[in-house]
Amino acid sequence: MDHFARLGLPAALDLEPASLDRAYFALQRQWHPDRFVAKPAAERARASAEAAALNDAYRTLKDPLSRAVYLAELKGVEMPGDGKTIDDPELLMEAMEAREELHDAGSTQAVDALAAKVRADMKASLSGLGSLFLAGDKPAIRKALLRLRYLDKFAEEARARRMNLERSTA
Amino acid sequence: MAYSEKLIDHYENPRNIGSLDKNSEDxxxxxxxxxxxxxxxxxxIKVGADGLIEDAKFKTFGCGSAIASSSLVTEWVKGKTIDEAETIKNTDIAKHLALPPVKIHCSVLAEDAIKAAIADYRAKTKKAE
Known part of the structure; x- marks a missing residue:
């Protein structure tokens, strides 16, 4: 069963956070281990397996990027897993230059400006995914998601860089 | 997690950080x-007229193991022919740095990077012929 089906939700890119939360918490109550303490071992095991699968589904679907990657994989888009490398020069050059810029940013203001630009870029790219999924354009979906992964990593590094700068000026 | 001394050394004192002119023929x-x-x-990599790699530089944004792996590779390839450099295996890198299993993929990245650099150099020299 895929994560969407497990939560009784349509397999879609856009998901209302409130309906995801509702579906998750209702099912989480249904399979809560506390309700199975007096039940036979087989049922207890089933409940804890269901609860774990629910957590996994919720974690994957809650974040828009991880949800998009998951949905793409369901649709047969092959994403490079752990330890797999890519050599797309355009994408990697962009990522490299962005990281150099971040590395050179000497103030929290400079880091914030870069981070804001990347957040806007991510938002636009995520909303642009819809039409790619509609068209079923797998190479374009893959490329957009790989780029988003790098933008996401940049945002993470920008937060770390900001903390370092704050610490050194404090 | 305990990291090996060699790994920490390459991470703290990375060799050959920087850039070479990517438009240069060699x-x-x-x-x-x-x-x-x-x-x-x-x-x-910069290849001399004698066919030996005379200089190597790297720039890596990633974890310590990725930085150490690329630093080590730049050190290893200097003075080698490109055919010799091409035989460097990620397992050699991982063994030398004693990379923990979860970091083996960083050595894969370094092997792929040197292979890509060699392929780029070969494509350039072929075009020039």
Missing amino acids: VGTGLVGAPACGDVMKLQ
Whole structure:
């Protein structure tokens, strides 16, 4: 069963956070281990397996990027897993230059400006995914998601860089 | 997690950080990335008239193991022919640095980067012929 089906939700890119939360918490109550303490071992095991699968589904679907990657994989888009490398020069050059810029940013203001630009870029790219999924354009979906992964990593590094700068000026 | 001394040394004192002119005819550039962890690695070689790699530089944005792996590779390839450099295996890198199993993929990145740099150099020299 895929994560969407497990939560009784349509397999879609856009998901209302409130309906995801509702579906998750209702099912989480249904399979809560506390309700199975007096039940036979087989049922207890089933409940804890269901609860774990629910957590996994919720974690994957809650974040828009991880949800998009998951949905793409369901649709047969092959994403490079752990330890797999890519050599797309355009994408990697962009990522490299962005990281150099971040590395050179000497103030929290400079880091914030870069981070804001990347957040806007991510938002636009995520909303642009819809039409790619509609068209079923797998190479374009893959490329957009790989780029988003790098933008996401940049945002993470920008937060770390900001903390370092704050610490050194404090 | 305990890291080996060699790994820490390469991480704290990385060799050959920097860039070579990627437009130069005798420079091969390899740019590779591991999207799952968001790492990006650039490795460049400069090949002399005698066919030996006379200089190598790298720039890596990634974890300590990725930085150490690329630093080590730039050190290893200097003075080698490109055919010799091409035989470097990620397992050699991982063994030398005693990379923990979860970091083996960083050595894969470094192997792919040197291979990509060699391929770029070969493509350039072929065009020039």
